[in-house]
Amino acid sequence: MLKYIVKRLISMVPVIIGVTFVVFAIMHFTPGDPATLLLGEEAPPAEVERMRERMGLNDPFLVQYGNFLFGLFRLDLGFSLTTGRPVFNEIANRLPATIQLAAAAILVAIFIGVIMGIIASTRQYTVFDGGAMFVALLGVSMPNFWLGLMMILVFSVFWNNTFGYVLFPSSGFGTLRHLVMPAIVLGTAHAAFITRITRSSMLEVLRQDYIRTARSKGLNERVVVYLHALRNALMPVVTMAGLRFGVLLGGSVVTEQIFAIPGMGRLLVESVRSQNYTLVQGIILTYAIIFSLVNLAVDLLYAAIDPRIQVQYK
Amino acid sequence: MSEKLLEIKDLHVHYETDEGTARAVNGINLELKPGECLGLVGETGAGKTTTALGILRLVPDPPGRITGGEILFRGENLLNKKEREMRRIRGNKISMIFQDPMTSLNPVFSVGRQIAENVSLHQNVSIKKGMSRAREMLELVEIPGSRVHDYPHEFSGGMRQRVLIAMALACNPALLIADEPTTALDVTIQAQVMEIIKGLMKQINTSLIMITHDLGVVAEVSERVAVMYAGQLVEIGPLRDIFTDHKHPYTIGLFGSIPDIDDRESTRLTPTKGLMPDAMELPEGCPFHPRCPEAMEKCSRETPQSVEIKPGHFVSCFLFS
């Protein structure tokens, strides 16, 4: 197993290096001069030119990229163009909130999604199935920023007007109560997605020959579904949920914005608005690394569920 | 005390789809004595598998439904049993093995676990105790007992089929239904599996229904043979009668289709012309009449009854009534 983990980690390296290149290239060819940005519009041209020299902005593209990559190995992502603080520190400050939010959302999503998916698949064509599938369809069709606003409207604004107190705070971060609405907002689309995948995967598995074998043994339906079918059905669910985690990360940017959560996503939007390229670059890289690590975890989980993969790496 | 282990009376199974109703099994009558091996022969779509699933009440519902008849197992009608009682029979008194060994085992459990599950379920022992029985059963089908903890993907097709046989026989069932157990296997592997089935049948007192389209396989294990066509039994009788003195025009065509390797004069095959009718559009009267070289006017109106032409040899054809 260890060998497998190491192998997967190594295979991540070229992708991440590729990501650094793509991100660096996009940022490099962006209009606007970081030196001017750092010094302000009124700075004398000579000063700006000296700054450009110091920041290495006059070097050829590949040399700049080389320097960037070299810095990366020492966890040096450069300096924020607005505050002058190291990008690494800025991100490290904001990372915990984002991770907490994403983790809470995914837990909510898996819990709700798997249960709804199982119910829908085992009661195919009933009201439960139809209902669950329609709710799931609404869930994937709903923009989460709208859901966020609606929740604020209902649970903060209307609730406050009616009952005179705030049920869930609409902004800020720190307590569990603060996390409830953002986690639901971010988790809904994911839960809906997992519901759909779980259902179709369960239906597919329930059609398999080995399920018929299990039934022909005289096992009761609950054992057939939860023991024989579910474990097989979860494999595609785990993979797809992992791939889809990227969408959840993207959604966290908007969610953080709505609920004023001091996470990376808000920092990203601020940085984009202030054209703080070094910070944007660093944040996008961090997101890509988180995403890759999650997919690594998914692969490991997969290997834990499926003996066919375990054998390859014994 | 009934002498019959299994008695099927006028069984009907239909599949209701949005295209129409498929009449897969149309009034089958069949008997089986304890310890007897019956071969059930027919081509794709004849209703063999549906009959087998019907006995275990495993016809997928929807769309399938047993619409009529009785299945008496030791004198009790299985169709009247509650689902809970039925579960106590499946895998315990009546077991089944399926055609495709590659997909019939659950990939995420070890083979031992899958056999043990059966034992622990019906004999009320722990899975752990069941594992030792699993080991025994594996040895019985000539797989080293040390492989109980291996997973299905570590076995070849032939070995998986043997695992399935071991699983089916783990609780000493009174009846084993084998649905094309060797069709998916290569010839030499098929021979291995058949050898094991034959050996086991001699050792244990289990009745066998061998479902297959391969008359050669039937010849090896069966004492009696039933020929199925379009959801009905057209001919049934002792092995030798059916093989050397078949009467029904369909059976004649069926034997005419088989390349007989021992027949040194390379003659032309003499199959029945045409195709088996779709179960959704069965013809009136005898279902075989549109293809029958001997069809009479009567055949398109009435369905022939089964007639005993020799002791134990029944034919459903107006030529003999």
Added chain:
Amino acid sequence: MATEATTVKKAAVARKQRTRFQETWRRLRKNRWALAGLTMIVLLGLVAIFADFIAPYGYNEQNYFRILEGPSRDNFLGTDNLGRDVFSRIVHGSRLSLSIGFITTSIGLTVGGFLGAVAAFYGGRVDNLIMRFMDIILAIPGFIFAIALVSALGPSLTNLMIAVGINTIPYFARIIRSSVMSTKENEFIEAARVIGSSDLWIIFKHLIPNSLAPILVQATLRIGDTIIIASGLSFLGLGAQPPLPEWGALLSAGRGYLRVAWWMATFPGVAIMVTVLAFNLLGDGLRDALDPRLKN
């Protein structure tokens, strides 16, 4: 002679002869949800085309006497902070959202489709090169990649479409690649080779027609996704700029007035949801209709 010909013809008609297209259409028609989706899309399309006739006001028509008024007979979805009619803005916005959906998906489909088909057909090193590059892009969460592109290109409607379109490329490249690969596995491709067909013949006569179905399904589903992504970017102020009535931008504007004018944020969101829902319904229905095996 003539009678014989007619009987043959009758027999042919009696056998339910349908092309795959008719077969699909027949199954689709039986699916009420898919039909509902299709109807909604057609309606939305009509609204977008005839927006000028349907909307009672222009999208930027301001009325300072009616600022932040709730739903009424004159403005039945209320007015915004500049006195503009919310309903009219949503109606006009349908043009933007639908074109964003179609244009971005078309960008992804053509570029991604080309890359995916090339990768699948030639395989080997070409395949490896293309797909590894796609992996790199896919390693960056899509929405965040789109933010990066927009921040480089500058916020505007056109750049928004380019960014979301590029974002969609790897997605289609993967789908089309796997679709072509599985079509290639069929023996009829070999059969075409045996009769001496050229590569081009095989690609155009066999591979493309047979790979189209899953692509069509994915494209339909993807349109909904791109509408959400694009409106999300506009919501963050990185897409369509005021006064354009893009739905995400409307929502963003409504956010500031949530406490005093709930209708400003509510209805644009409903519009997005209904549109995306329609594409999802149709996509699901198409999938079931094209491959009845998958329908459970």
Added chain:
Amino acid sequence: MADKLLEIKDLKKYFPTKQGMLHAVDGVNFHINRGETLGLVGESGCGKSTTGRLLLRLLEATGGEIIYNGENIQKFNRKKMKEFCTQAQMVFQDPFSSLDPRMSVGEIISEPLRVNRTHSNGKARKKKILEMMEFAGIASRLINAYPHELDGGRRQRVGIARALVLNPDFLVLDEPVSALDVSIQAQILNLFDDLQEEFDLTYLFIAHDLSVVKHVSDRIAVMYMGQIVEYAGFDQVIYEPQHPYTQALVSAIPRINLDEKRERIILEGDVPSPVNPEPYCRFYGRCRERQNFCKEQEVFLEEVEPGRFVSCLLRQ
């Protein structure tokens, strides 16, 4: 003396896999005389289908020669290859995946004509299609039907009509009846028989079922793990098999003749994987008669009596 239509010499096809080189076809030699049928028999994975595909250059051989009508087809350029296509055709195993689901029966059968631009006139083409359909036993009303509307037997007939429409001399039949029910199988086997007579065809009949092959073949080659182990007239192979594998294969066939009792040879184990095989008899591990010296040298197909070739040190 019969003239050789096709001859292959030391044909090899290796596929690289993660575990190593897969020797799918490993030094195969045989020839087919004009107008005869050679049965190529073996169990799944023995390389028989790969051999069939190599003959038509659907796959490029790793080594060896394929001589058709005196010419090495591997040296053919594009133009010659196209010409070769009109002479050598193939019928595939799977009647479901071998027909393009988006083409009607008429389109499928006419495709070879359109690709090779032989019948530019639409009317002539239609006439040719109907003629082929009649030969293959397909009712003319089905000309506009789509494959999914047909049963396996009819689909296979469409595949046969497609293969015949260019008037070829040579057909590779890749398990053409193994997906069909017995009575349909018999109908199709009879059809092959009739067509051979009608069009003077030469067949390479690939199958896993010896009894099927016996019915149509003049000579039979038995393959095991990418090599031919025995190669002789059909009666020699079936009634007096010499190679231990052929003997086991013949004895394993379930018999319908109740009085013809034979000793059944049960082989141990499964067919081993043909990845990086050891350089001695491939059958060694399962052979009942194996000797120590079998493991010490390579074994090649040798003529042990006139017209019979066996690849076994014990018989040579």
